[in-house]
Amino acid sequence: MAATQQTIAAVQETEKYKYGWQTEIESDLAPKGLSEDIVRFISAKKEDPEWMLEWRLKAYKMWLTQADQEPSWAKLDFPKIDYQDAYYYAAPKLGDAPESLDEVDPKLRETYDKLGIPLLEQEMLAGVAVDAVFDSVSVATTYKKKLNEMGVIFCSISEAIKEHPDLVKKYMGTVVPYSDNFFATLNSAVFTDGSFVYIPKGLRCPMELSTYFRINEKNTGQFERTLIIADEGSHVSYLEGCTAPQRDENQLHAAVVELIALDDAEIKYSTVQNWYPGDENGKGGIYNFVTKRAACRGKNSKVTWTQVETGSAITWKYPSCILQGDNSVGEFYSVAITNNHQQADTGTKMIHLGKNTRSKIIAKGISAGQSNSTYRGLVRIQPKADGARNFTQCDSLLIGNKCGAHTVPYIESRNPTALTEHEATTSKISDDQMFYCQQRGMNPEEAVSLIVNGFCKEVLQTLPMEFAVEAQKLVGISLEGSVG
Amino acid sequence: MALIEISNLHVSVEGKEILKGIDLFINAGEVHAIMGPNGSGKSTLSYVLSGREGYEVTQGSISLSGEDLLAMEPDARARAGIFLAFQYPLEIPGVATSTFLKTALNAKRRAQGLDEIDAMEFLNLVKGKMKELEISTDMIKRPLNVGFSGGEKKRAEVLQMSLLEPQFAILDETDSGLDIDALKVVSDGVNALRGPERSFLVITHYQRLLNYIVPDFVHVLVGGRIVESGGKELAEMLEAEGYARFENTKAA
Numbered sequence: 001m002a003a004t005q006q007t008i009a010a011v012q013e014t015e016k017y018k019y020g021w022q023t024e025i026e027s028d029l030a031p032k033g034l035s036e037d038i039v040r041f042i043s044a045k046k047e048d049p050e051w052m053l054e055w056r057l058k059a060y061k062m063w064l065t066q067a068d069q070e071p072s073w074a075k076l077d078f079p080k081i082d083y084q085d086a087y088y089y090a091a092p093k094l095g096d097a098p099e100s101l102d103e104v105d106p107k108l109r110e111t112y113d114k115l116g117i118p119l120l121e122q123e124m125l126a127g128v129a130v131d132a133v134f135d136s137v138s139v140a141t142t143y144k145k146k147l148n149e150m151g152v153i154f155c156s157i158s159e160a161i162k163e164h165p166d167l168v169k170k171y172m173g174t175v176v177p178y179s180d181n182f183f184a185t186l187n188s189a190v191f192t193d194g195s196f197v198y199i200p201k202g203l204r205c206p207m208e209l210s211t212y213f214r215i216n217e218k219n220t221g222q223f224e225r226t227l228i229i230a231d232e233g234s235h236v237s238y239l240e241g242c243t244a245p246q247r248d249e250n251q252l253h254a255a256v257v258e259l260i261a262l263d264d265a266e267i268k269y270s271t272v273q274n275w276y277p278g279d280e281n282g283k284g285g286i287y288n289f290v291t292k293r294a295a296c297r298g299k300n301s302k303v304t305w306t307q308v309e310t311g312s313a314i315t316w317k318y319p320s321c322i323l324q325g326d327n328s329v330g331e332f333y334s335v336a337i338t339n340n341h342q343q344a345d346t347g348t349k350m351i352h353l354g355k356n357t358r359s360k361i362i363a364k365g366i367s368a369g370q371s372n373s374t375y376r377g378l379v380r381i382q383p384k385a386d387g388a389r390n391f392t393q394c395d396s397l398l399i400g401n402k403c404g405a406h407t408v409p410y411i412e413s414r415n416p417t418a419l420t421e422h423e424a425t426t427s428k429i430s431d432d433q434m435f436y437c438q439q440r441g442m443n444p445e446e447a448v449s450l451i452v453n454g455f456c457k458e459v460l461q462t463l464p465m466e467f468a469v470e471a472q473k474l475v476g477i478s479l480e481g482s483v484g
Numbered sequence: 485m486a487l488i489e490i491s492n493l494h495v496s497v498e499g500k501e502i503l504k505g506i507d508l509f510i511n512a513g514e515v516h517a518i519m520g521p522n523g524s525g526k527s528t529l530s531y532v533l534s535g536r537e538g539y540e541v542t543q544g545s546i547s548l549s550g551e552d553l554l555a556m557e558p559d560a561r562a563r564a565g566i567f568l569a570f571q572y573p574l575e576i577p578g579v580a581t582s583t584f585l586k587t588a589l590n591a592k593r594r595a596q597g598l599d600e601i602d603a604m605e606f607l608n609l610v611k612g613k614m615k616e617l618e619i620s621t622d623m624i625k626r627p628l629n630v631g632f633s634g635g636e637k638k639r640a641e642v643l644q645m646s647l648l649e650p651q652f653a654i655l656d657e658t659d660s661g662l663d664i665d666a667l668k669v670v671s672d673g674v675n676a677l678r679g680p681e682r683s684f685l686v687i688t689h690y691q692r693l694l695n696y697i698v699p700d701f702v703h704v705l706v707g708g709r710i711v712e713s714g715g716k717e718l719a720e721m722l723e724a725e726g727y728a729r730f731e732n733t734k735a736a
């Protein structure tokens with residue numbers, strides 16, 4: 001307790017230095033480890049209202065009762081995580097919150113520039129609004145004003161908790177309750193930031209909303225929480241990009257994303273995940289345990305998940321759709337690339353509750369090096385889901401012969417009028433294709449990148465244009481060294 | 485020094501000797517034709533030149549402008565100017581023909597120290613070439629060779645060749661599968677590339693092609709050996725007589 005208070009005091013002291021960051025940005029850290037004090041510390045730092053603190057504490061208490069029970073059903077192999085050996089709060093020391101982009105720390109701006117994130121107003125033409133999260137604190141939100149005028153709320157979750165408590169209370173935890181699973185429970189207790197989006201009735205959001213998350217601080221876990229609500233008849237496309245610098249330690253990332261689509265609303269959520277995957281010997285890299293779920297609550301609503309997963313040492317992620325509204329549609333498009341010693345266990349769940357609900361799953365897994373990639377998917381059709389339809393296609397591509405690809409589809413149909421279709425293929429890049437490309441002057445890495453991009457095309461083309469280009473490059477980069 | 489010098493080339497595939505001592509010099513600007521019965525080793529020669537895996541050179545050498553070609557990786561050979569129009573072109577699912585062409589062209593440009601080609605410039609260039617080869621421009625949006633007819637695949641090979649402007653092009657039965665009109669169009673495309681710096685090795689079963697692409701030399705390959713060489717009249721003779729009179733040589 002004393003240590004915590006000292007830290008708080010130290011933090012308050014350093015926060016007075018408005019321009020104390022000409023060189024390296026220092027971090028504002030909570031002490032290592034997880035305890036009720038830490039949860040309270042985080043809550044205080046976030047200036048949570050009382051109800052939020054209570055929610056966190058409930059989650060924390062629940063997590064304590066299961067602290068030994070990480071889910072173990074996934075095909076993943078990693079040493080036990082010591083949850084007391086991580087920091088749960090890290091904020092760049094910024095002084096007061098920036099009012100406009102001009103006030104944002106130039107060092108941060110530089111980092112974002114390197115990542116190619118269009119933060120500057122002049123790039124508004126690109127039609128991208130970015131809510132940038134540096135470690136745990138949202139440092140800049142662009143175009144907020146413009147979006148505000150249209151009734152769109154696009155801000156950090158912390159701000160939403162303060163400014164729009166009714167919306168947050170009404171929806172947060174309704175798709176992923178704090179008791180949902182081990183990592184979601186942990187997140188609920190200690191989440192530090194993330195995005196909040198509300199699209200008002202009938203509005204087609206005129207720009208892509210985008211968040212770049214970046215873990216910068218050594219030994220910090222990042223626990224962001226995102227909540228997107230598309231009100232009746234509205235439409236939004238949201239892109240989440242992730243990248244993390246190289247560290248030898250494994251870092252934990254346990255995010256929660258909740259999407260809610262009301263009647264006739266549509267949400268398109270795209271992720272390009274490029275967290276540090278560890279080195280070629282499997283040292284370091286992000287442990288990515290993420291709970292993403294969408295509720296297609298209204299009739300005729302639609303949610304599309306697109307993910308391009310190239311990074312992380314371990315990926316544990318199943319963006320899902322609960323198809324409650326009649327005629328609602330859930331789609332999942334996924335590319336998961338593993339190289340060297342990476343492991344990915346990823347897929348989706350489509351839960352059909354309403355009548356004539358439809359779902360489509362296109363999953364492409366590419367394994368190289370000594371990596372392992374598993375597609376794990378569940379299609380469940382409940383008794384009332386008359387006329388439900390699912391189409392699932394899982395394709396695996398192997399590069400070399402030390403890697404593995406696995407497909408674990410579960411189909412549970414409790415309605416005789418439902419139709420499900422499942423197709424799966426496994427193939428290798430053929431020597432003949434490689435030779436053909438090389439005969440045209442491409443080096444082996446270019447050839448692999450081209451062939452793999454072709455293999456993933458159906459998924460990549462669902463990404464917004466500007467990100468599709470980035471994703472194509474990533475595909476090539478992440479497979480570097482996979483061919484000799 | 486000839487552009488391509490093949491000396492006493494012996495090649496085995498899976499332990500079986502297919503080429504049994506080939507000597508062939510090709511000067512810049514020359515067109516050489518190779519004819520020979522099925523299984524005589526024509527495609528094998530084209531693969532050894534282009535560096536496909538699985539073809540073991542047990543004796544002999546190949547040089548390109550005096551450099552040891554066999555020491556180069558297949559992609560380096562391609563960038564050095566060797567092009568193979570495949571007898572059986574490969575399908576690359578999901579990769580638009582235009583993407584493939586652009587990637588190939590940029591690989592070459594990079595090797596030459598040039599910048600990547602501008603998108604508009606590229607489109608104009610390709611469309612121009614497609615028009616010459618009477619290829620419908622829809623084709624560049626389709627995945628390379630996927631669902632292409634036999635003739636379309638062959639035309640796509642020639643399209644790639646005219647775009648990449650290689651120094652030495654090997655055409656392995658590019659005429660088979662082409663209808664009579666296409667044969668003419670494709671031959672015109674090849675002839676348009678002929679010049680004092682560029683050489684061709686044209687593998688074919690049919691003398692007819694050589695009426696359009698008139699060769700400087702014709703070689704007869706039987707049983708992994710060149711059993712006779714001559715001018716274009718040799719092809720006419722083969723067309724009339726077949727390979728019967730070489731059967732003895734083959735057995736030897």
Ligand SMILES: Nc1ncnc2c1ncn2[C@@H]1O[C@H](COP(=O)(O)OP(=O)(O)OP(=O)(O)O)[C@@H](O)[C@H]1O
Nearest residue numbers: 497498502520521522523524525526527528529571
């Ligand atoms: N991978 C292989 N394994 C075993 N034998 C092979 C292999 N590749 C080629 N051969 C053999 O080598 C010989 C020469 O084949 P090649 O394809 O060079 O003939 P070709 O002259 O091009 O014939 P065609 O006119 O039918 O195209 C054939 O007997 C063929 O079966």
Ligand SMILES: [Mg+2]
Nearest residue numbers: 526527528571
């Ligand atoms: Mg052949």
